[in-house]
Amino acid sequence: GQQVMQIPQYQHVQEGEDFTTYCNSSTTLSNIQWYKQRPGGHPVFLIQLVKSGEVKKQKRLTFQFGEAKKNSSLHITATQTTDVGTYFCAGSDAGGTSYGKLTFGQGTILTVHP
Amino acid sequence: DTEVTQTPKHLVMGMTNKKSLKCEQHMGHRAMYWYKQKAKKPPELMFVYSYEKLSINESVPSRFSPECPNSSLLNLHLHALQPEDSALYLCASSGKETGPMGVTEAFFGQGTRLTVV
DSSP: OOEEEEEESSSEEEETOOOEEEEEESSSSEEEEEEEEEEESEEEEEEEOTTTTTTTTTTTTTEEOOOOEEEEEEEEESOGGOEEEEEEEEEEEEEEEEOTTOOOOEEEEEEEEO | OOEEEEEEEEEEEOTTTEEEEEEEEOOSSEEEEEEOOOTTSSOOOEEEEEEEEEEEOSSTTTTTEEEEEEEEEEEEEEEEEGGOOEEEEEEEEEEOOTTOOOOOOOOOOOOEHHHHH
């Protein structure tokens, strides 16, 4: 079945430093989504990427979808303490029997030291 | 209303108990999901309901029984659980644009933190 690998598992940064997390899928994805989960909270949708090579920005966050639609990255510029949490990528297979199914990566736990 | 509401927020149950988790959304979404999440792990898909019909069961043990009474409600009935079933149970819903292009944005509830003793 589909597997989505995400690295690193943990990232500790000083406030103001940049942060990147990477996802790689074993199969071609129809789309990839990114979620943030604060400690003690629930996953909150950040963005969805659909097109090959797509790049989207949300303020200090930049999301990329690879040309082969098998990998993706999230980059945060100048981290703030409010960025603390776990960032998950979640991929959806391109059709087939994976109707309605999202497969989550392992997540990257981000800690920001003030 | 962009919320998914789950009740209860916390639940402690014995291994012989029967309990139910409830989930409600009023966003007109036609797909609803149950996920299980252990500490420091990603959400694991358990069930998908699409247009009120069970479309995906990820080989979940029969002690977990989902039910979708209508398009806004999703229940998870629990019976004879084991301590290793203790986890955060998340409900989610997503919009109508399912199909070959995959799922759209999923809205998660705050979850039910379940402890089996």
